[in-house]
Amino acid sequence: MPQIEIQIEGSPIASWELFGKPSNGPGVGDKIEIPGGAQLVLGSLPLERRTLGHDAAVAFATLVVVFGKDVAENLVAGWIADKLRSKRIGQIRIETEAIETITQEKITRVMRQKIERG
Numbered sequence: 001m002p003q004i005e006i007q008i009e010g011s012p013i014a015s016w017e018l019f020g021k022p023s024n025g026p027g028v029g030d031k032i033e034i035p036g037g038a039q040l041v042l043g044s045l046p047l048e049r050r051t052l053g054h055d056a057a058v059a060f061a062t063l064v065v066v067f068g069k070d071v072a073e074n075l076v077a078g079w080i081a082d083k084l085r086s087k088r089i090g091q092i093r094i095e096t097e098a099i100e101t102i103t104q105e106k107i108t109r110v111m112r113q114k115i116e117r118g
Contacts, residue, residue: 002067004114005043006080007060007093014087015042015061018080036075037068067115077107 008015018040019026030042043062065076081104084092091100094110 002071002115004065004067004111005095006063006065008063008084008089009060009091009093010087010089014084014089015063017087018063018083034065034076035079036072036077038071038076039066039068040064041066065111071115073111073115074104074108077111078104081107 016026019030019032019042026042028042028044031039034040041064043064065080067073067076081102084102089102091098092102092107093099094107095114097110099106099110
């Protein structure tokens with residue numbers, strides 16, 4: 001099954017809220033079913049990284065979207081965009097492409113490209 005990795009930059013709480021606000025946060029490997037025929041898996045817990053020339057550390061978490069046989073990318077992308085749009089997110093990175101303005105259309109485009117490439 002195709003998989004797409006998404007990195008979320010910003011508040012670690014935003015990635016936890018995708019999993020239904022568990023009181024102590026989700027664990028690596030936790031899965032939830034999301035609309036559109038896909039699963040969301042927590043690939044890594046929120047970590048911090050620093051970049052050269054910047055003093056502030058940026059928190060990020062890695063999620064993996066696992067697509068089923070009959071996936072509706074637009075529904076998956078819409079769910080992700082709705083969940084993240086109102087959070088304190090710097091940007092998301094889908095595979096190698098950074099998305100600074102989180103919209104369903106941008107997420108759908110990148111997911112379709114990845115699925116078509118296999």
